[in-house]
């Protein structure tokens with residue numbers, strides 16, 4: 001084992017974050033009231049071209065509130081990708097709605113557009129579009145059909161902060177869009193999330209839901225069942241400093257991703273991510289490698305060998321139809337999503353943190369090329 005460690009992800013924190021944080025400490029505004037909360041929300045909404053933003057405690061909470069704000073009810077159907085994090089399905093299940101999974105596209109790893117459209121029924125209340133690993137869903141057709149059929153779109157942009165779909169920011173397309181600011185995202189608040197929308201009613205409902213339905217007239221009389229999902233002034237101060245560097249961070253992520261592509265795309269046994277498509281340019285939230293069908297390598301063996309060299313990697317998402325808890329609850333019996341399942345069993349991602357040093361990236365490349373060809 002080397003005496004150093006290259007984490008799969010490490011954020012970039014600079015003097016700006018420290019200065020803003022110190023301001024919170026010196027003013028003692030460390031909870032969820034304080035000027036950074038409003039400023040971060042306002043600037044974030046502007047960045048995503050939306051009217052309103054509600055900060056919340058994480059991306060999972062953001063999706064929960066999004067579906068509650070849409071009044072998702074028992075028996076409503078929601079279409080979502082099989083290849084995503086479990087956060088996406090939790091509110092659908094908890095609200096008694098019916099999750100309808102679609103497989104992903106083998107090239108982009110994003111939800112298959114035709115399969116999504118073919119899954120629409122009279123009971124479809126919403127489609128949860130989830131942008132995966134730094135590329136986005138080709139949304140145009142889905143948006144058009146949703147408009148015609150009055151189906152709501154929730155756009156989970158957790159992994160695509162700073163990514164554009166046809167020159168407009170991801171997160172600007174959903175009736176409600178959600179974000180995560182976990183430390184591996186393009187901007188971070190440690191833990192954190194955001195909901196954005198152009199709809200005033202949705203905005204007000206999310207604000208109430210986030211704040212246990214306190215109301216202005218009589219604070220401790222509650223007219224709804226809410227949550228405490230507030231983000232603190234401390235977290236928002238970090239978020240604001242990070243947001244001011246978003247363009248720089250995206251440039252850096254692309255530099256890291258393109259450098260991997262240049263040095264790893266010759267490998268015959270793995271697929272690399274797509275660099276760009278006509279509708280988006282990869283921002284490499286992660287840099288995934290997927291073993292080809294007839295490759296002689298064993299994924300876990302390679303990951304173990306890399307770890308021995310001090311290189312952390314991570315498996316791809318485990319598809320929702322294969323989640324033990326969901327299977328136990330009786331969901332998705334005999335349903336197969338071959339591409340999602342293939343990616344889960346054969347894909348892993350390598351260090352791409354914003355703090356990754358060039359010499360460490362060279363070491364990762366060299367180590368991978370020594371192990372596989």
Ligand SMILES: Cc1ncc(COP(=O)(O)O)c(C=O)c1O
Nearest residue numbers: 058059060085087158180181182
């Ligand atoms: C697509 C997607 N949605 C939601 C989340 C959940 O965000 P959080 O970890 O902030 O709850 C994640 C987390 O990585 C994610 O990748």
